[in-house]
Amino acid sequence: xxxxxxxxxxxxxxxxxxxxxxxxxxxxxxxxxxxxxxxxxxxxxxxxxxxxxxxxxxxxxxxxxxxxxxxxxxxxxxxxxxxxxxxxxxxxxxxxxxxxxxxxxxxxxxxxxxxxxxxxxxxxxxxxxxxxxxxxxxxxxxxxxxxxxxxxxxxxxxxxxxxxxxxxxxxxxxxxxxxxxxxxxxxxxxxxxxxxxxxxxxxxxxxxxxxxxxxxxxxxxxxxxxxxxxxxx
Ligand code: G3P
Ligand code: CA
Numbered sequence: 001x002x003x004x005x006x007x008x009x010x011x012x013x014x015x016x017x018x019x020x021x022x023x024x025x026x027x028x029x030x031x032x033x034x035x036x037x038x039x040x041x042x043x044x045x046x047x048x049x050x051x052x053x054x055x056x057x058x059x060x061x062x063x064x065x066x067x068x069x070x071x072x073x074x075x076x077x078x079x080x081x082x083x084x085x086x087x088x089x090x091x092x093x094x095x096x097x098x099x100x101x102x103x104x105x106x107x108x109x110x111x112x113x114x115x116x117x118x119x120x121x122x123x124x125x126x127x128x129x130x131x132x133x134x135x136x137x138x139x140x141x142x143x144x145x146x147x148x149x150x151x152x153x154x155x156x157x158x159x160x161x162x163x164x165x166x167x168x169x170x171x172x173x174x175x176x177x178x179x180x181x182x183x184x185x186x187x188x189x190x191x192x193x194x195x196x197x198x199x200x201x202x203x204x205x206x207x208x209x210x211x212x213x214x215x216x217x218x219x220x221x222x223x224x225x226x227x228x229x230x231x232x233x
Contacts, residue, residue: 001208002030002215003225004097006198007047011219014075015054016045021081021089029221031095031128033197034086038103042066043083043112046074049102055080062102083112087121096122097150097173100131110143124148130173137167150195154178160186171195171214176204184211202227 008020009027016034024032035047039061051057057064057072069080081089083098090096103109113129116122130150131137137149148170155175157163160183164172171193174183179196187194196208197217205227208216218224 001213001228002095002195003221003228004031004033004095004195004215004217005029005221006033006217006219007035008032009219009221011200011223014078016047016081017074017076017078018081018085018089019076019078021086024221025090025093027222027225029094029225030215031097032090033097033099033217035099035101036083036103036109037061037101038105039069040065043103043109044069045081045083045086047101062104083109087116090122090126092120092122092126095126095128097128097130099152100129100133100136103136106136106139107143110140113144113147128170130171134163134167137169141168156180156183161190161192162186164192165190173197173217176208176216179208179211179213181211184213188212200224206231 005024007015009023010020013020013023034045036043037046037049046061049061051059055072055074066082074080124146128148128150129140130152132152141149150171150173151164151167151169152173156178161172172187173195176196176199184194193214195215196213199216200218200220
C-alpha cells in the first residue's frame with residue numbers, strides 16, 4: 001500500500017511548505033500530496049483560497065502576485081511555495097499528487113506541465129493531478145491524454161466508480177469515512193487505483209489494508225510507514 005505525505009509531512013511541519021516536503025522526501029515516501037491555488041501570476045502551493053489560516057497574510061491568494069505572497073510567513077518562517085519550487089525540490093524523486101483547489105486559466109497550467117516534462121524536471125509516472133472538480137479533470141485529460149488524473153470524492157455514488165472510469169482516471173481518491181468493500185471492488189474491476197484520505201490512526205490504516213486500497217494519505221508518513229511495516233511483517 002502506497003503512503004502519500006498529505007500536504008507534505010504536515011503533522012510535524014507547516015503544511016505545504018519546503019520543510020514538510022523535504023521531511024517526506026527524507027523518509028522516501030511513495031508520494032507527496034499538495035494543494036494548488038491560482039495566484040495572479042503563478043500557481044502556488046497552499047490549501048485554502050484564503051491566506052488567513054496558514055500564513056500571517058490576509059485576504060485571497062488570487063489577489064496577490066507570487067512576489068507579494070513570498071513576503072508572508074507560512075509557518076516557522078517558511079514561504080508559500082510556487083509550483084515551480086515544488087517541482088524543483090522534488091527533483092523527480094517521488095510521485096507528486098497535485099490537487100487542484102481554486103485554480104483557473106488551466107491552459108497556463110497545462111503549458112507549465114508540458115515544460116516541466118520537456119525539461120526533464122518531472123516524468124509522466126511521477127505526476128498525478130487530482131480534483132473534486134471533475135470538469136477541470138476532464139478538460140486537462142483532453143489536453144494531456146498521457147496525464148494520470150485522480151478523481152476526488154467524498155461519497156459512495158450509486159454506480160460506485162463509474163464516474164471515474166468515464167473520466168478515464170488513473171485513480172480515485174476517496175474519503176476514508178465514505179468507503180466500503182463494494183466501492184473498492186468496483187473500482188478495481190474498472191482498472192482504477194483507490195487511494196484513501198486522510199488517515200493517521202492505526203485502526204483506520206488496518207481497515208484500509210483489509211479493504212485492499214492501493215494507497216493512503218497521511219499527515220504522519222514516518223509513523224504510518226512504520227505501522228504498516230509492522231502490520232505486514
Ligand atoms: O487529496 C486528498 C485530500 O487532501 C483532500 O482533502 O481538504 O485535505 O485537501 P483536503
Ligand atoms: Ca489536498
